[in-house]
Amino acid sequence: MTRFKLTIEYDGTNYVGWQKQLNGLSIQECLENALSTLFQILTQATASGRTDSGVHAKGQVVHFNAETSMPAEKIPYALNTLLPTDISALSCEIADDSFNARFGAKRKTYCYKLYCSSHRHPTLERDHAHIVQQLNIEKMRQAALLIVGEHDFKCFEASGSVVKETVRTIFSLDIVENSASCKNAISIEDTQKEESKDILNNSIFFENTQEIEITVCGNGFLYNMVRIIAGTLVYVGLGKIEVNEISKLIESRDRTHAGKTLPPNGLCLMSVEYKK
C-alpha cells in the first residue's frame, strides 16, 4: 500500500460539507466513491479538516492509501473523469507512510470574501457574504493587527464546541479592498479624450460597492473561528465594536462579546501546509 497526498478544489454550495453525513451528499462521499471506483476497492479519504456546508476550498489536502501502478501525477486526471464537476483533483503525490493530512497540518490559510452594497449582487452571491452598510477598512485593519499572534481564542469559538485547548497562533490577517474585481474596467483610461466629455459613465452607481477579502493564516482554527473573526471585523468596520476593545474581547474568552458568525458561502480554504 502506498500513501498519497491529494489536493482538491470544490465549490461547496451543493454539499453538506466535507464530512460524510446521513442528511445529504458530502465532498468526502463523492471523493471516496471516485477513489473506490478508480482503485476498484473501498478507499477512505482523510482531509486536513472538515469544512462546513456551503464552504468552498481551493486547496483542501487529503490523504488516502492505494495499491496502484498509476503514476501519482496521473491520478487527478483519472479522478476528474469520475468526480462531479464542482469537485476537482488538482495534484497528487506519493507521501511518507506517516503523512497524515489532518494531524500533520502546520498551517492553514482561509479567505473570507464579502461585499457591501445596498442591493444584492448576483455575480458575487455564490462566494461572498453581503453586508448592506459600508465598512471602515482602516479600523478593520487596526483590529486585525491586535488579533495576530498567539492567543487563547475561546471568544472566537462557536458555543457548544468541546475542544479543550483554545490557544492558537494567527500568523497573518490581511484585509484587501476591491482587488478581486473587473471594476477597473469602468474607470478605463480614455483613448479619445475630446469625445469623452459628453459621455456619462454609469459606473458612478457602483462606486459605493466595496469588495473585501479577509485572508487569515494560522496554525489551526477553532470551530467557526474564521467566520466569527470575519464577523467581528465587520462589527469593527460598522463601529459596533471599537478597535481598542479587541484585546479585552480576546482576554474575556466570551463568545457573546464577539461579532456574528458570517455565512458559510463567503469562506474558502485556500491552502494547507505541512512539514517538508
Add this chain to the structure above:
Amino acid sequence: MTRFKLTIEYDGTNYVGWQKQLNGLSIQECLENALSTLFQILTQATASGRTDSGVHAKGQVVHFNAETSMPAEKIPYALNTLLPTDISALSCEIADDSFNARFGAKRKTYCYKLYCSSHRHPTLERDHAHIVQQLNIEKMRQAALLIVGEHDFKCFEASGSVVKETVRTIFSLDIVENSASCKNAISIEDTQKEESKDILNNSIFFENTQEIEITVCGNGFLYNMVRIIAGTLVYVGLGKIEVNEISKLIESRDRTHAGKTLPPNGLCLMSVEYKK
C-alpha cells in the same frame, strides 16, 4: 408616463439570455414580470443590447415607462423583492423621454475571464472559460494593441449575421493576469521566519494556474465579437496565430482566419455609457 433608466446585474447561468424566447426563461421576461407586478400594468423593458444564454452582466442598462409616485431610487428595492435572486436591480433614475437604452448607448465595456490549468477549477467554472494550456500574455498584449482603434471588424463577427455596417471603434483592450484572486494568500509574508524553513507550502502546485481578464471597451460590438476577440487572443497566446498576422487578419474580413468563439460563461457586460 415617465421614462426610467435602470441598471441591473445578473448571473446568466440559468437563462436563455436577455431576450424573451419561447424555449426558456429570459432575463427580460423576469424583469418585465417584476415591473408589471410592481406597477400593476403590463410593462416592457428595453436593454442596451441582448446578452446570450449564459452571459453575465454587472451593468446592463434598461429603459421602461411607468406611471408611478414611487421615487426612482426606491424602485430597485421594490423590484428586488420580486426578482429571482440571480437578477438584481442596482440603481434607477428618471431619464429624458427621449432616452433609449439601446440606441443611445455610446460605449460598452465587457470583461472576458478565463483560467489556464491542466485541471478544472470548480470555484472559477461559473464565470471563467477553462483553457488547458498556458498562454503567453506578452504576445496577447501586443496583439491587443493592433485590435484597438477604428476597423472593419467583419473577421470577428459570428458567421450568418445580417448586420451591414461592420466598422466599430475599440477604445481599449486590456489584459490583466492573476488580479482577480485570493491567491496572494498563499505567498503570504511569513511572520515567523525561523519556523517556516521546515514548512512546505503546497501553493507550488497552483503557480501554474493563470487567471486572465480581458477587458474591452468599444462604441459597439458585432454578434459574438468579444468572445471571438478573446478566442483570437487565446490563439495568439498559444502561438497558433502570430502577432504580426493580426492586422492582415482584420483586413481579410474573414471569420475563418480568427480564433474560436469562447464559451458564454466567461463573458460579462460591465457597463454601458450614454451621452450626458
